[in-house]
C-alpha cells in the first residue's frame with residue numbers, strides 16, 4: 001500500500017532530511033513512525049501524501065507512482081488518502097461542519113450525502129454538538145478531532161497522521177488512538193508519526209524509527 005525505494009529528500013541549503021529510505025507497508029497495517037524532533041517524520045509524510053516530491057527514489061502509494069503523478073491524477077490520488085497534519089490546517093472562517101465537508105465537496109457529492117456523512121463523522125469523534133462552531137471557539141483537542149474527522153470522512157484506503165495526539169491530554173490521546181485502531185480494523189491502512197514513546201509502547205504495533213533522515217529500527 002505504501003512503498004519507498006531508495007528515497008532521498010534534500011532541502012535547499014543541503015539539509016538531507018531523508019536518506020535512502022526503503023519501506024513497505026501492507027494494506028490494512030497499523031504502523032507507528034517515531035523519531036526525535038527534526039528527524040524527518042513530517043518530511044516522510046509529505047512525500048507519502050504527495051505534498052512534496054523526493055529528490056530521488058521511487059514512491060508508490062495506493063497504486064499510484066508518486067514520482068510520475070501529474071496534475072490530472074493528483075485529485076484521484078487525493079481521494080484515496082486521508083491526511084491529519086501536525087498543525088491541523090483547519091480553515092479558520094469555516095465551521096467544523098464545513099471543514100469536514102471539504103473532501104466530499106471536492107469530489108462532488110450531493111448535499112444530502114454530505115450532510116449525512118459529515119454528521120456521522122462528527123458523531124464518530126464526539127463533536128456533533130459543535131458542528132456549527134468556528135475552530136477558534138473550540139479547544140485544541142476538539143480541533144484535532146475535527147482534523148481527524150475531515151481525514152476520514154471520504155473513507156480513504158490510507159490514513160496518514162502526523163502527531164495526531166500531539167496537543168491532547170493522555171486520556172484523550174488514548175481515545176484518539178482507539179478511534180484510529182478502529183478505523184484500521186475496518187480496513188484502512190494507518191500510519192502515525194508520534195513523539196510519544198509511552199503511547200507506542202502501550203499499543204504494541206509495528207514501529208519504524210527514523211533518526212537524522214535514516215530508518216534505524218523496525219521491519220522495513
Ligand SMILES: Nc1ncnc2c1ncn2[C@@H]1O[C@H](COP(=O)(O)OP(=O)(O)OP(=O)(O)O)[C@@H](O)[C@H]1O
Nearest residue numbers: 011012015017035036037038039040041042043044
Ligand atoms: N521546507 C524546509 N526547508 C528546509 N529544511 C526543512 C524544511 N522542512 C523541514 N526541514 C528540515 O528537515 C529536517 C526534518 O524535518 P521534519 O519536519 O521532517 O522533522 P520532524 O521529524 O517532523 O520533526 P518534529 O518532530 O519537530 O515535527 C529538519 O532538519 C528540518 O529543519
Ligand SMILES: [Mg+2]
Nearest residue numbers: 041042043086
Ligand atoms: Mg514533524
